[in-house]
Amino acid sequence: MSALYGGGRRARGEAGRGRERWSVVRVRFGVLGPVAAWAVDADGGGAGGVGGGAIALKGPRHRAVLARLIAARGRVVPVDMLVEDLWPDPPGNAVGAVRTFVAALRRALEPERPPRAPARLLVTQGPGYALRAEPDAVDAWCFEAAAAAARELPPRAAAARLAEALGWWRGPAYAEFTDLPWARTERSRLAELRLHAVELHARARLSLGLAAEAAADLDGHVAEHPWREDAWRLLALALYRAGRQADALAVLRRARTMLVEQLGVDPGPALRRLEADILTQAAHLEAPAPGGHGAGWDTGEPEGGRHAPGGGSTGAPGARDAEAVPGAPGRSGGGGRGGGASEGCRAGTAGVPDGRGGGGPGPSRAGDDAGTDDGVRGADGVTDAGEAGARRVWAEAAAAYDRTVAASARARLESTVGLLRGLAVTGGGGLQAARRHRVAAVVAAEELGDPELTARVIGAYDVPAIWTCVDDPEQAARVVAAAERALATLPPGEHAAARARLLATVAVESRGTRSARGPQAARQAERLARGLDDPALLAFALNGVFMQTFERTGLAAARDRVGAELVGLSARHGLVTYEVLGHLVRMQARGALADFPGADAHAAAADGLAERHELPLVAVFTSWYAALRLAETAAPAPAVPDARAPASAPVAPGAAGTAGTMAAAEAAYRAAAERLDGAGMPGMERGLLPLALLCLRLRHGLPPVADGAAVDWGPYEPWVRPLVLLAGGHRAEAAKALRAAPEPPRDLMLEAAWCLVARAAVALGDRKTMARARDRLTPAAAELAGAGTGLLTLGPVADHLAALTAALDAPRGA
Secondary structure, three states, rough: OOOOEEEEEEOOOOOOOOOOOOEEEEEEEEEOOOOOOEEEEEOOOEEEOOEEEOOOOHHHHHHHHHHHHHHHHOEEEEHHHHHHHHOOOOOHHHHHHHHHHHHHHHHHHOOHHHHHHHHOOOEEOOEEEEOOOOOOOOOHHHHHHHHHHHHHOOOOHHHHHHHHHOOOOOOOHHHOOOOOOOHHHHHHHHHHHHHHHHHHHHHHHHOOOOHHHHHHHHHHHHOOOOOOOHHHHHHHHHHOOOOOOHHHHHHHHHHHHHHHHHHOOOOOOOHHHHHHHHHOOHHHHOOOOOOOOOOOOOOOOOOOOEEEEOOEOOOOOOOOOOOOOOOOOOOOOOOOOEEEEEEEOOOOOOOOOOOOOOOOOOOOOOOOOOOOOOOOOOOOOOEEHHHHHHHHHEEEEHHHHHHHOOHHHHHHHHHHHHHHHHHHHHOHHHHHHHHHHHHHHHHHHHHHOOOHHHHHHHHOOOOOHHHOOOOHHHHHHHHHHHHHHHHHHHOOOOOOHHHHHHHHHHHOOOOOOOOOOOHHHHHHHHHHHHHOOOHHHHHHHHHHHHOOHHHHHHHOOHHHHHHHHHHHHHHHOOOHHHHHHHHHHHHHHHHHHHHHHHHHHHHHHHHHHHHHOOHHHHHHHHHHHHHHHHHHHHOOOOOOOOOOOOOOOOOOOOOOHHHHHHHHHHHHHHHHHHHHHOOOHHHOOOOHHHHHHHHHHHOOOOOOOOOOOOOOOHHHHHHHHHHHHHHOOOOHHHHHHHHHHOOOOOOOOHHHHHHHHHHHHHHHHHHHHHHHHHHHHHOOOOOOEHHOOOOOOEEEEHHHHHHHHHHOOOOOOO
């Protein structure tokens, strides 16, 4: 990858009309990763370093100019176009700045060019500039040439050529310029070409009998790019040929699960055929002998359907794995030998979830029940024709989608997110799988370099959220970071709806943190959404507002107003999941305001909608609410479905001190906790039941835990620990734990956590903490502590404030 240009050292002593001649130096350019350039001597030795000295390219604008000219492939880029490509809002001196950047690049690339001598590499031509690099001067051009040439080579030569070419990648192509429109198409094209090269390299290894080596590379490849069916096929074949038949079948099952659950389509014919061949141990699957001559390509297809090296097939037309390598150039020229210009590195897609389908219900396979008219016979012997019809419609629609919708990454990604929304509300493995594949979809969208697509993929996952503690903080942080990157790349003043969805995503995924960005994003999303005639968008924005209404205690009434608007808006426009969310928000808020009849009505409404629309996660929250209501009022909630916690005999409010009532409330809590098992909400599971039982015991004047009980308090441990230590007689340790307790998170547990702190502070006589707790709790004086969670309660906040005031007003040492 070397380009000749005039520059470098001067060769003195020759005439030439009295002018000095400057020596020939070579420059290599790299865009398969961060944009870079290296200088080497004409004989290949390093100019400024062994194997090639890195050329300092100044600042990011200088590198952007160079990258833009490389992407133009020798064509002239007008100065006006460079200005537009470098600045979304060009400054007044933009043209002069571009000329300054070009001059600096010329000095860096041709450091010993004599004054006034014309540039030979970065030239001025007509209205702009062009880079006159040779065909083998740029690693991307050489990679394209190598990939195209490898398809015509025998397997052994192709494997060597591709291994070298793949080693030139140092990261994603044009890595610094993911947000610039001119780089999107080129980055996407090169990324796709690399993926095909990886798979072609695997085919070459399989043809050489190197199945184990091919499997090792392909395993990571399918994890990073789970939508590539031919990669799954090659991996399964490699495993089979490596003597791992069970693993090969497991890989094919993973591929089927991923395709069905994420895309709603069956595996293609090549995958299905391979699975059948493995089960029958078909003879054509046998591996070539390792170390053979490798004169011919063989990837395990039967005669008449054998795959060509480039990914095409000589078998039946229409097979989905019969795609030619995209972007294979006829214009790049050159052979592409570039060792030393680029360090080996995989493409920048690390961290993508592995694509193994999660649990939970997924769409039925196209082969299941399709084409039958008999229906499905249930346990009672009745044929359920409706269920069979639904399955058939789903299978046929999925097959039609697969046939007619172009298999482009953009169309498939947007469709995938739509499926993930439905998967998320099924709970259990479906919810967990939806989260995992959501991040994969976002990463894949970012790799394509299209900020508008990325914004749509991120913002389309508008799954209603009620719990204010995220289930996976690391994953949430990745989504927020991707949303912020997309926001930064959208043109200012444009794409208001996409911007509102991204801001709502930031607000929802930043819940429970103390960052100012979450509330700010919520306000911005709401303001944008109210200016657009899009009820679903406004509902999503209001979800973000709800999640950020915890900057202090005592905001139950504000959240109730958000819930009321959600209920009304969603009921008018048929937004069922958001209508359920609104009822759950109001159930929590009315409970916090001690309005149990109102909370009961919203719990019942949520349950009714959930039953009609098959939303199983709703019962998790309403069952916990039923236990809370029983614990606080000593009476079962009216109109509670059988799915809720077991009822007990009604007793009058105020009789909560009876052993029977406490036992009933404890049983209700334990029954509600069972619903969390497998619900797919780890942010709720750990420590919640022990905390609810602690609150129940404290309300009945009992120690926080039973004698000798070992308890996992989960994330609530810092605010529970002082009380537990006090109950065990460890006063000094309790005081130390109280001083170490952090400020409670800004979430639904805010009032409850401060009441636990207050109780410990009063018992320990910690006046500083008592004063702080009273200050924090005063805005919530009219609420029930913790009841805003819809899960548990420590009774009226006013009682805790009275205890704090009495302790603070008492003489010191009393």
